[in-house]
Amino acid sequence: MAINLAILGATGAVGQELLRLLEARALPLGELRLLASPRSAGRQLQFRGETRTVQAVSPESFEGIDVAIFSAGGGTSREWAPIAASKGACVIDNSSAWRMDPEVPLVVPECNLEAGRARPKGIIANPNCSTIQMVVALKPLHDAAGVKRVVVATYQAISGAGARAIEAFQEQCRAAANGEAVDPGPLKGQLAQNLLMHWSVDEASGYQEEELKMVHETRKILGDESIQVSPTAVRVPVLHAHSESLTIELGRPMDAAEARTLLAAAPGITLVDDFAAGAYPTPLTAAGTDPVYVGRIREDVGNPGGLQMWVVSDNLRKGAALNAVQIAEGLFA
Ligand SMILES: NC(=O)c1ccc[n+]([C@@H]2O[C@H](COP(=O)([O-])OP(=O)(O)OC[C@H]3O[C@@H](n4cnc5c(N)ncnc54)[C@H](OP(=O)(O)O)[C@@H]3O)[C@@H](O)[C@H]2O)c1
Structure with missing residues (x-):
């Protein structure tokens, strides 16, 4: 059955990735x-x-739509997701607006696709990119x-902060290389030749909201x-792909060989694990995959x-657009 699909935020970093994925994948549109x-x-x-024209979102945008993938920020989702759902669309939302709502399933297909079948508000939330991986x-x-x-x-990576952040970083690199003053812009600081931690802060705990997510x-x-999760989130001068160092305590001892066997058999995971030979995952090789x-x-x-x-x-990709497309494929295709 062909799916009528809307993308809210089609011009953004995630929206553009969604279009590239939909071009390549088998979801019947x-x-x-x-x-x-x-x-x-x-x-x-x-x-x-084909050339497609972007429309300004309106209530009529969702008439006859089966699935609406939202990638347009939390405020836009809070405003438009109930409207889209009231028109009969299933909203798959990339923002943080609905993730912790008990009536909204939070879905990573490799972990809990079936949770997406019960959606009293007509909304499924896509988790934060760092959480998904x-x-x-x-x-x-x-x-x-x-x-x-x-x-x-x-x-x-910088692309986690949206399309404008990538342009701002490239300008920062040029300015820093020429010894000019660097504009903090949407990155809220100089990331060129630097690291930043500046997502919005929960004053009571001192954690960044990114970490609490x-x-x-x-x-x-x-x-x-x-x-129990003890997080520290850092923005690094890398364009695409997030990296994470995990230190894990389990309910029983597990050796590396058993972990490798379990991870190698798990869906969505590719092992690159021959450190002695110099083989380990990097953002450069993960980007675009x-x-x-x-x-x-x-x-x-x-x-x-x-x-x-x-x-x-x-x-x-997996942190936003791919996860949303996999939810649509798993539940609607
Ligand atoms: N980037 C990532 O890696 C990532 C990962 C997971 C989740 N997310 C989430 O996905 C969402 C989009 O992120 P992004 O990185 O793609 O941001 P972005 O590059 O800044 O794109 C934002 C998109 O939202 C649209 N938009 C903004 N305000 C709008 C409004 N009032 N009404 C309708 N459309 C509006 C923009 O349209 P205009 O062209 O008209 O401005 C643009 O298409 C955010 O909620 C973000 O937290 C992002």
Whole structure:
């Protein structure tokens, strides 16, 4: 059955990746509507060799639509997702607006696709990009031995902050190389030759909201409120693909060989794990590809029985667009 699909945020970093994925994948498409704010109305985008015109979102945009993938920020989702759902569309939302709503399933197909079938609000939430790649890697270990605690440090790419952030970073590099003053712009600081931590901050805890998303979303997706997550999120001067260092404590001791066997058999994961030979995942090799790459699987020298590993994935693909398309394929195709 062909699916009538709308993309809200079609002009953005995730929206553009969605179009590239839909061109290449087998999801049977009927009508495809490209939506954005009035700023981009009339802009022309290419899809499968045809020119498509972007429309400003309106209530009529969702008439006759089966699935609406939203990638347009939390405020836009809060405003438009109930409208789209009231027209009969299933909204798959990339923003953080609905993720912790108890009536909205938070879905990573490798972990809990079936949760997406019960959606009283007509909305399915896509998790945060850093959470998605982490839970894909944790899931087989959790099923085998129960994840008790994860200490995670992220090394997050600029494209995670949207299309304008990429342009701003390129301008920052040029200015820094020429000894000119650097405009912080949407990156909220100089990332050229630097690292930043500047997502919005939860004043009570001192954590960044990006970090707290990893705590709460991990528990919801894996269905286990007892999992402890200790996160630190860092923006690095890399264009695409987030990297994460994970230190994991399980319900029973697990050696690296068993972890490697479990991870190698798990869906969505590609092992790149021959560190002695120089083989480990990097953002450059992950960018533009679909898998969650796992490498440097090793027994934790600081906590016998625990594990450490390195997880890299393209934030625009598995961290956003691909996960949304996989939900649509899994539930509607
Ligand atoms: N980037 C990632 O790696 C990533 C990963 C996971 C989740 N997400 C989430 O996905 C969403 C989009 O991220 P992005 O990186 O693609 O951002 P982006 O590059 O800044 O794109 C934002 C998109 O939203 C549209 N938009 C903004 N305000 C709107 C409004 N009031 N009404 C209708 N459309 C509006 C923009 O349209 P105009 O062209 O008209 O401005 C543009 O198409 C965010 O919620 C983000 O948190 C992003």
